[in-house]
Amino acid sequence: MKIIVPMAGRGSRLRPHTLTVPKPLIPIAGQPIVHRLVQDIAKILKEPVEEIAFILGDEAFFGDDVVKSLEELAEGLGAKASIYRQDMPLGTGHAIMCAKESLSGPAVIAYADTLIRADFDLDPTADAVIWVKKVDEPEAYGVVKMNDNNEITELVEKPAEFVSDLAVIGIYYFKEVADLKDELQNVLDNNIQNGGEYQINDGIKAMMNKGKVFKTGSVDEWMDCGNKNVTVETNSRMLGFLDSDKVNLVASNVRLDNATIIPPCYIGDDVILTNATVGPNVSLGKGCHVTNSTIKNSLVQTHAHISNAKLDNAMIGNHVSYDGEFTSISIGDYSVLE
Missing domain, CATH: 3.90.550.10 (Spore Coat Polysaccharide Biosynthesis Protein SpsA; Chain A)
Incomplete structure (x- = not known):
C-alpha cells in the first residue's frame, strides 16, 4: 500500500x-x-x-x-x-x-x-x-x-x-x-x-x-x-479525542508556579506557567512562558511569551511576545505586541 x-x-x-x-x-x-x-x-x-x-x-x-x-x-x-x-x-x-x-x-x-x-x-x-x-x-x-x-x-x-x-x-x-x-x-x-x-x-x-x-x-x-477559527476548533476537538484515548498530553518538565491546567490540554516541553490558568482545550508548544494570564480554547505554537492576557479562541505563532487585553486574536510568527 x-x-x-x-x-x-x-x-x-x-x-x-x-x-x-x-x-x-x-x-x-x-x-x-x-x-x-x-x-x-x-x-x-x-x-x-x-x-x-x-x-x-x-x-x-x-x-x-x-x-x-x-x-x-x-x-x-x-x-x-x-x-x-x-x-x-x-x-x-x-x-x-x-x-x-x-x-x-x-x-x-x-x-x-x-x-x-x-x-x-x-x-x-x-x-x-x-x-x-x-x-x-x-x-x-x-x-x-x-x-x-x-x-x-x-x-x-x-x-x-x-x-x-x-x-x-x-x-x-x-x-x-x-x-x-x-x-x-x-x-x-x-x-x-x-x-x-x-x-x-x-x-x-x-x-x-x-x-x-x-x-x-x-x-x-x-x-x-x-482558517484560524476552524483550526482552533479542530485543535479543541482533537484534544478531546486524545484525552478520551488516555494519551498523556502534558510534558513531564512543565513548571507550574501558582498555576492550574484544566484538561484537556497539550503542554509541551519546558513550558513555564506563572500565576496562570490554562485550559480547557489549549495547546501550548515547547518553551512557552505564560504569566498572569488565563487561556482557553486556543492554539499557541512554540516559544511564545504571553503576559497579562485573557485569551479565548486565539491562535498564536512561534516566538511571539504578547502582552495585551485582546481575547480572540490571530498573531503570526515572531510578532511582538507589548
Whole structure:
C-alpha cells in the first residue's frame, strides 16, 4: 500500500500563520497536521505501508527542514519517503501527476488540510473508495450522487439543488492507482481544465465512464484546518479525542508556579506557567512562558511569551511576545505586541 499526500498549497486562508510555516506543518494538539493525518491513515489501513509520496511546493518555502520531517515521518511508519515538487498551482490533478513515478498499485490519496477519526475496512468489491461525511449544508461542498447499488455515479460540486448530503472530504483509495494516472494523463494531454486548473475529479469521472466501481467510505469525524477559527476548533476537538484515548498530553518538565491546567490540554516541553490558568482545550508548544494570564480554547505554537492576557479562541505563532487585553486574536510568527 502507498499513501500519496499532495501538500503544495500555501494555505492563504490561514495567514499570517502560513506565511512562515506550510499549513500541513501547523501543529494540532502538539503534532503537525500532516503527521497526524498520515499516522491515522496508516493505522486505519491495517496493512503495511511501503511508500509515502509527498508533493511539495517550491523549495524556497518547503525547504530541507520540511523534507527531513517528512522523511522521518515515513521512516517511523516503516515506509519509504518519496518527495516530489509542484512548482505551479495547477490543481489537484496536476499535483497528483507530479508524483506519477509512484502511481502504481493500491494507494490512498489524502490532502493534507484535514484530519479524521475513523475505523473502516476497504471494500474488496470496489475499484475505488471516496470517503465522505454527512453534512448539514451540502450546497457548500462537493458531494457524491449514488445509485440503488450504493455505488457513486457522479461527483457534483456545490449543487444548487439537493443531490445528496454526503460531502467528499479529500481522501481516496484506488485498488490500482495507475488507472487514475492514465486518466489524469489524458486530462493533461487534452488540456481539460476547470477553473483554470487540472482536477482529480475529471480523472475520476473518466474512470466511472469506463465502468470502474466507486463506493463510499464514511468517517466518524472530519476536522478541517482551513482558517484560524476552524483550526482552533479542530485543535479543541482533537484534544478531546486524545484525552478520551488516555494519551498523556502534558510534558513531564512543565513548571507550574501558582498555576492550574484544566484538561484537556497539550503542554509541551519546558513550558513555564506563572500565576496562570490554562485550559480547557489549549495547546501550548515547547518553551512557552505564560504569566498572569488565563487561556482557553486556543492554539499557541512554540516559544511564545504571553503576559497579562485573557485569551479565548486565539491562535498564536512561534516566538511571539504578547502582552495585551485582546481575547480572540490571530498573531503570526515572531510578532511582538507589548
